[in-house]
Amino acid sequence: MPERLPLPGPSYIREHEVRIGDRRLTAGMNRPVDGPDDWWLAVLWVTDAEGVVSFREVAPDAGPPPEPPLQHLGPALAGNLSGLIREVDGRWSIRLAPLYPPEDDARPWRCPIAIRTAFQFEPALAATLGANRLADRVLAAFRRAVESLNGG
Numbered sequence: 690m691p692e693r694l695p696l697p698g699p700s701y702i703r704e705h706e707v708r709i710g711d712r713r714l715t716a717g718m719n720r721p722v723d724g725p726d727d728w729w730l731a732v733l734w735v736t737d738a739e740g741v742v743s744f745r746e747v748a749p750d751a752g753p754p755p756e757p758p759l760q761h762l763g764p765a766l767a768g769n770l771s772g773l774i775r776e777v778d779g780r781w782s783i784r785l786a787p788l789y790p791p792e793d794d795a796r797p798w799r800c801p802i803a804i805r806t807a808f809q810f811e812p813a814l815a816a817t818l819g820a821n822r823l824a825d826r827v828l829a830a831f832r833r834a835v836e837s838l839n840g841g
Contacts, residue, residue, distance in 0.1 A: 769830030782809030
C-alpha cells in the first residue's frame, strides 16, 4: 500500500484548512451515514494538491513518535468533540481505523491520512445541530487533531 492516495473527490462539506508549519493542506470527509446502534460513520482525510498525504508528512519535525498516529489522533479528536460524544461506562463512543493500514507495523506513520470514523453522539445535542453543522463540527475537530500531531 502506498503512503499516499489519489485525491478522493469533493468533500461532503466545505473543506477545512490544515496548517502544518508553512504547509497548507485541506481536510475533507465523505457523506456521513447512520450506522447500526446509532453510530455515525464517515471517512475523513487530509490532502494537498497531489492527493491524500501520509501521517509522516504531519509528524513532528523531530520525527514521528513510535506509537501509531491514531493513538495520538483519537484522544485529540475525542477531546475536541468533548460534550458532543456520548459517554458509556466512562468511555467515549468513538472508533477510528485507518482506511489503508501501513504495510509495516514498525512504521505506523507511513500510511495515508484517510480514516474510518464512528461516533455515537449525545442525541439531544446532535439533534440541535442538524446534519451539516454536525459534520462541520466533526471536520473542524479532525483538523485540530491533525494539527496537534505536529505539535501545533
